[in-house]
Amino acid sequence: MNDAPYSLYRLKRTPFHERVAPLCLPQNWRRWAGCITVGSYDLGIDREYWAIRDAAALIDVSPLMKYLVEGPDAARLLDRITPRNIHKMAIGQVFYTGWCDDDGKLLDDGTVTRLGERSFRLTSAEPSLRWLAMNAVGMDVTITEATDRMAALSLQGPKSRAVLNRCCEDGLDTLRFFRMAPNRLGGRSVTISRTGYTGDLGYEIWMDAADALPVWDAIMAAGADHGIVPCGILAMDMARVEAGLFMIDVDYTAANHAWIAGQKSSPYEMGLGWTVNLDKPGYFVGRRALEREHREGSAWRLVGLEVDWEGLERVYAEVGLPPQIPGTAVRGSLPVMRDRQQVGYASTSTWSPILKKYIALVHLERPHFEPGTRVEIEITVEHHRRYAPGTVVALPFYEPEWKKK
Amino acid sequence: MANPDIIVIGAGHNGLVAATYLARAGRKVLVLERREVPGGQLAGDARIGAFATRPIHAGGQLRADIVRDLGLANHGLASEASADAGAYLAPLPDGRMLRLAASTDAATLDSIRALSPRDAERWPEFVRFMNSAAAYLEAGQATPMPRLANADLLEQGRPLAALAWKLRRLGRTDMFRFMRVLTMSAVEFAEEWFESEPLRAAIGAVAIHGVSIGSMSAGGGYVLIHNWLNRGGLAHRGTRGGAQDMVNALVAALRARGGELRTSAPVAQVLVERQVVRGVRLESGEEILAGTVLSDADPRRTLLGLVGAPELPPEFVWQAQSIKMRGSVAKVHVLTDGQHGIPGGTVVIAPTTKYLERAYDAAKYGQVSEHPYLELTHSGDVVSIHYQFAPYSLRGGDWQAMRATLERRAIATVSERFAGFRDSIREVRSITPFDLEQTWALTEGDLNHGQLILDQLLFMRPIPGWSDHRTPVDGLYLCGSGVHGGGGVSGVSGRNAARRVLRVSARG
Numbered sequence: 001m002n003d004a005p006y007s008l009y010r011l012k013r014t015p016f017h018e019r020v021a022p023l024c025l026p027q028n029w030r031r032w033a034g035c036i037t038v039g040s041y042d043l044g045i046d047r048e049y050w051a052i053r054d055a056a057a058l059i060d061v062s063p064l065m066k067y068l069v070e071g072p073d074a075a076r077l078l079d080r081i082t083p084r085n086i087h088k089m090a091i092g093q094v095f096y097t098g099w100c101d102d103d104g105k106l107l108d109d110g111t112v113t114r115l116g117e118r119s120f121r122l123t124s125a126e127p128s129l130r131w132l133a134m135n136a137v138g139m140d141v142t143i144t145e146a147t148d149r150m151a152a153l154s155l156q157g158p159k160s161r162a163v164l165n166r167c168c169e170d171g172l173d174t175l176r177f178f179r180m181a182p183n184r185l186g187g188r189s190v191t192i193s194r195t196g197y198t199g200d201l202g203y204e205i206w207m208d209a210a211d212a213l214p215v216w217d218a219i220m221a222a223g224a225d226h227g228i229v230p231c232g233i234l235a236m237d238m239a240r241v242e243a244g245l246f247m248i249d250v251d252y253t254a255a256n257h258a259w260i261a262g263q264k265s266s267p268y269e270m271g272l273g274w275t276v277n278l279d280k281p282g283y284f285v286g287r288r289a290l291e292r293e294h295r296e297g298s299a300w301r302l303v304g305l306e307v308d309w310e311g312l313e314r315v316y317a318e319v320g321l322p323p324q325i326p327g328t329a330v331r332g333s334l335p336v337m338r339d340r341q342q343v344g345y346a347s348t349s350t351w352s353p354i355l356k357k358y359i360a361l362v363h364l365e366r367p368h369f370e371p372g373t374r375v376e377i378e379i380t381v382e383h384h385r386r387y388a389p390g391t392v393v394a395l396p397f398y399e400p401e402w403k404k405k
Numbered sequence: 406m407a408n409p410d411i412i413v414i415g416a417g418h419n420g421l422v423a424a425t426y427l428a429r430a431g432r433k434v435l436v437l438e439r440r441e442v443p444g445g446q447l448a449g450d451a452r453i454g455a456f457a458t459r460p461i462h463a464g465g466q467l468r469a470d471i472v473r474d475l476g477l478a479n480h481g482l483a484s485e486a487s488a489d490a491g492a493y494l495a496p497l498p499d500g501r502m503l504r505l506a507a508s509t510d511a512a513t514l515d516s517i518r519a520l521s522p523r524d525a526e527r528w529p530e531f532v533r534f535m536n537s538a539a540a541y542l543e544a545g546q547a548t549p550m551p552r553l554a555n556a557d558l559l560e561q562g563r564p565l566a567a568l569a570w571k572l573r574r575l576g577r578t579d580m581f582r583f584m585r586v587l588t589m590s591a592v593e594f595a596e597e598w599f600e601s602e603p604l605r606a607a608i609g610a611v612a613i614h615g616v617s618i619g620s621m622s623a624g625g626g627y628v629l630i631h632n633w634l635n636r637g638g639l640a641h642r643g644t645r646g647g648a649q650d651m652v653n654a655l656v657a658a659l660r661a662r663g664g665e666l667r668t669s670a671p672v673a674q675v676l677v678e679r680q681v682v683r684g685v686r687l688e689s690g691e692e693i694l695a696g697t698v699l700s701d702a703d704p705r706r707t708l709l710g711l712v713g714a715p716e717l718p719p720e721f722v723w724q725a726q727s728i729k730m731r732g733s734v735a736k737v738h739v740l741t742d743g744q745h746g747i748p749g750g751t752v753v754i755a756p757t758t759k760y761l762e763r764a765y766d767a768a769k770y771g772q773v774s775e776h777p778y779l780e781l782t783h784s785g786d787v788v789s790i791h792y793q794f795a796p797y798s799l800r801g802g803d804w805q806a807m808r809a810t811l812e813r814r815a816i817a818t819v820s821e822r823f824a825g826f827r828d829s830i831r832e833v834r835s836i837t838p839f840d841l842e843q844t845w846a847l848t849e850g851d852l853n854h855g856q857l858i859l860d861q862l863l864f865m866r867p868i869p870g871w872s873d874h875r876t877p878v879d880g881l882y883l884c885g886s887g888v889h890g891g892g893g894v895s896g897v898s899g900r901n902a903a904r905r906v907l908r909v910s911a912r913g
Contacts, residue, residue, distance in 0.1 A: 080715060102718040137722050138714035283680055283716045 015212030048235035055227035104289030156202035167222035186218025199243020244395025417445025420701030422899030439671030454834035464641030465894025482654035491750025591625035619765030703854035732850030735795035771800030854887030
C-alpha cells in the first residue's frame with residue numbers, strides 16, 4: 001500500500017485514521033505528538049465548536065502519551081513524581097496534575113487514573129518513559145508504554161452522556177466527575193472516564209487500538225440524532241481556553257524544553273496550587289522548591305483576561321474598521337500593560353463564541369494578577385501597535401452547571 | 406549512648422577520624438560498625454583464614470596533622486613512618502633487582518645507573534618534582550572544592566585562591582609539569598623522564614595501582630602523585646606497629662574523648678523525613694535518632710542502599726548510579742614455611758609498561774589477567790600479593806569459580822621470579838572483589854569507594870556539585886574515601902568531613 005521510503009517520511013496515524021481521513025474535507029491536518037490529526041473537518045470550525053457546547057463532539061485524542069504503572073510500589077512512584085497525594089486516590093478515581101523537576105518547575109501535566117490497588121494509568125503530553133524509569137530506581141514497579149496500543153476518544157458536550165447511555169452496556173448516570181469505570185461499548189471492552197479538555201460535560205473512552213473503529217462507529221451511530229459531530233483539535237483549542245485549561249509549550253514551557261530559567265513555570269504560577277500537597281509524607285520531586293515558593297509567594301500567576309468590547313471597537317474605529325477577531329485560538333505572545341508598564345503577557349487568546357467575548361490566558365506579575373485589575377493587551381491594528389483595555393478575571397471563563405452534575 | 410548528637414556509619418579509618426574530630430569538638434558521637442571489628446579495610450577477616458587476618462592495604466599512614474590533632478601518639482601510634490620501610494624493588498629478567506628508594510641514596514642511584522646512567526642523573530630531579538607535586542596535591546585535598554553551579558565564592562573563593570597561589574609558587578617549570586602530568590598516562594609520563602624500560606614500568610605500576618586503568622590510559626599521572634603522596638614515595642610505608650596500631654589508636658582516642666563505638670551493629674536504613682536526616686535504623690530493628698549522620702560507607706551504598714533512591718531527587722539518583730566503582734583488585738595471602746625467598750620492602754612484578762597494559766586489557770573484557778601486575782609484601786612467613794587485574798564483573802563466570810584460577814596465576818607469576826616460593830607454600834587464602842563487596846561492603850569491590858579517575862576527582866568527587874560532603878538530605882554527610890580527598894589510607898576525607906560538619910553547625 002505504501003512504499004517503504006515514503007512511510008519513512010510519513011507521520012504516525014492514529015487508530016481512527018481510516019474513519020477520520022475521508023471526513024477531513026479541507027485536508028486541515030495538524031501534527032500532535034508525532035501523529036497526523038484532524039485540525040478541523042470543515043473550512044470553518046463553528047459547527048465543531050457548537051457541538052462541544054450544545055450537543056456532542058467526538059474528538060480523536062489517541063496521540064496522548066499513555067503509561068501503565070503497576071506493582072507494589074506503583075502508588076509510591078506516582079506519589080514521588082507528582083505533587084498530589086496518590087495514596088489517597090480511590091480505585092476508579094482520576095487526578096489531574098502537573099509534575100515538576102526538582103527545582104519545582106513544571107515538566108508536563110496529565111491525568112493519573114487508579115485502575116486498581118496496584119495499577120495506574122498516566123497520560124502525558126510528552127514522552128515520559130525515561131522520567132518514570134529514573135524515578136523508579138529502588139522501587140518494585142513496572143512501567144509499560146501504552147501510547148500506541150491504546151486508542152482514545154473524547155466525547156464532549158451536554159449530550160455526551162445521552163449518547164453513551166445509548167451505546168454502552170452500563171449506564172453513565174452514576175459516573176461522577178473525574179471518575180473512571182470499565183464498560184462495554186459496541187461489543188468491545190473500554191474504560192470510560194468523566195474527563196475532558198473542554199470544561200463541558202464530557203467523557204474520554206480508552207480502548208485497545210484494535211477496537212478503535214467499531215467503537216467509533218458505535219458512538220457515531222448512537223449520536224446520530226443527538227447531533228454528534230466529529231470534531232478537530234482547533235475547536236477544542238477554543239473550548240479549552242474558555243475552560244481556563246492551559247497547554248504545554250503554548251501556555252507554559254516544559255522545564256526540560258526551556259532554554260533559560262525564566263521560561264520555566266511552577267504549578268503555583270500556573271494556578272495549580274490546589275494540586276500541590278505539601279502535607280503529604282515523604283519526598284516528592286520538587287518538594288523543597290515548592291515549599292519555598294509556597295512560603296515566599298509566587299512571582300507570577302496565570303489568570304484570565306476579558307477584553308472590553310467597547311475598547312476594541314474604539315481602537316479599530318480609529319482606522320475606520322470594525323473589530324477584527326481571528327476565528328481560532330491564537331497561540332502567540334501578546335504583551336499585557338498596566339500604566340504603560342508591561343506587567344505580563346497573554347499566551348493564548350481567542351474569541352469566545354459562547355461568552356461573546358475576546359478572552360486570553362495571561363501571565364501577570366505580582367501584584368497585578370488580582371481579579372478586577374484593569375490592564376491593557378497589545379493588539380495589532382492595521383500594522384500598528386494598539387492597546388485594548390480589559391479586566392483580570394479568575395479562571396475558568398466558562399463553566400456550565402452540567403459539567404460536574 | 407542515648408541521644409547522640411552525631412552518628413557515624415562505619416568504623417573505617419575515615420569514619421574513626423571524622424568521629425574523633427567531632428568528639429574532640431565536644432559532640433556526642435556514636436560510631437556504628439557492621440562488622441565485629443573496627444578498622445574497615447585496615448582490619449582483616451578471620452573467616453578468610455586464621456593466618457590471613459591481614460589488612461587489605463600493605464601499608465598506610467594517616468596525615469601528620471591528623472595524628473597530631475587527635476593526639477594519636479598518646480594512644481600508641483608511632484608518630485613517624487616505620488624506619489624499616491624498605492625499598493621498592495623490581496626483579497629484572499637477568500635475576501638482578503632494581504632497587505628504588507624515594508630518596509637519592511647511593512644504592513638507588515647505583516641500581517638505576519646499571520640500567521641507564523642518564524636515568525640515574527635524572528632520578529634526583531624526578532624525586533624532587535614528585536615530592537613537590539605530592540605536597541601540592543596534599544594542599545589541594547585539604548581545600549574544600551567549589552560546588553560548581555552552586556559555588557559559594559564568599560566562602561570558598563579564598564581557599565581556592567590560596568590553592569591557586571600555591572600552584573604558582575611551585576615555580577614555572579613545576580607548575581606546568583604538574584598540570585600536564587595529571588592527564589598523562591603512566592607510559593607517557595615515565596617515557597618523558599626515563600629511557601630504561603624496567604624503571605618506566607616500575608614507576609608506571611604505581612600510576613595504575615588500585616585503579617582500573619592501564620599504563621596507556623589517561624589519568625595515570627594523577628594516580629601516581631596520589632599514591633606517591635599516600636605512600637611517601639614508591640614503596641609502601643606503614644606506621645610502625647602496622648595497621649592494627651592505627652585502628653587501636655583511633656578507637657582509643659575516640660573513647661578518650663567520650664565517643665562510643667558499637668561493633669556488630671549494621672545499619673539497615675538511614676532515616677529520612679522530607680529530605681532531613683532523623684537517624685538510623687539498625688538491622689536489628691533498633692532505631693537511633695540523631696540530627697547529623699556521617700557515612701563512611703561508599704557513596705553508592707550510602708545513597709542508593711542506606712538512604713534509598715526514593716528519598717532522593719531523580720537527577721541525583723541518576724548520578725549516584727553513574728559513579729564508576731569497577732573494582733579490579735584481588736588479594737592473595739600465602740602462608741609459607743618462611744623460605745619464600747622474597748626480599749623485604751615492596752616488590753613489584755611489572756617488567757614492562759606493555760605488560761601492565763596487557764594485564765589491564767583482560768579487565769576491559771571481564772577477564773582475570775593471565776599475566777598480572779603484582780605487588781608483594783611480606784611479614785615473616787606470610788606473603789601478601791596485590792593482584793591486578795581481577796575485575797568485579799566477570800564475563801561468563803563468577804568469582805567462586807575463578808578463585809582457584811586467581812590463586813594459581815598469582816603463584817605462577819611469583820614463582821617465575823622467586824624460585825623457592827612455590828615449595829614454601831603451606832596455605833593460600835584469597836580475597837576477590839566479590840569478597841570485598843560481601844565482607845567489607847565495598848560496592849563492586851572498589852577499594853577507593855569510586856575510581857580515582859579524572860572525572861571523579863576534586864570538585865567532581867563523588868558527584869559533580871556535591872564534593873563538599875553534603876547530600877540532598879540535610880544533616881547527612883559523606884566522610885569516606887568516595888569524596889574529595891579520598892582514595893587510599895590517609896584520613897583526609899574523614900578529617901575534611903568533620904570540619905565541614907563543624908563549620909555548618911558553627912553557622913547555626
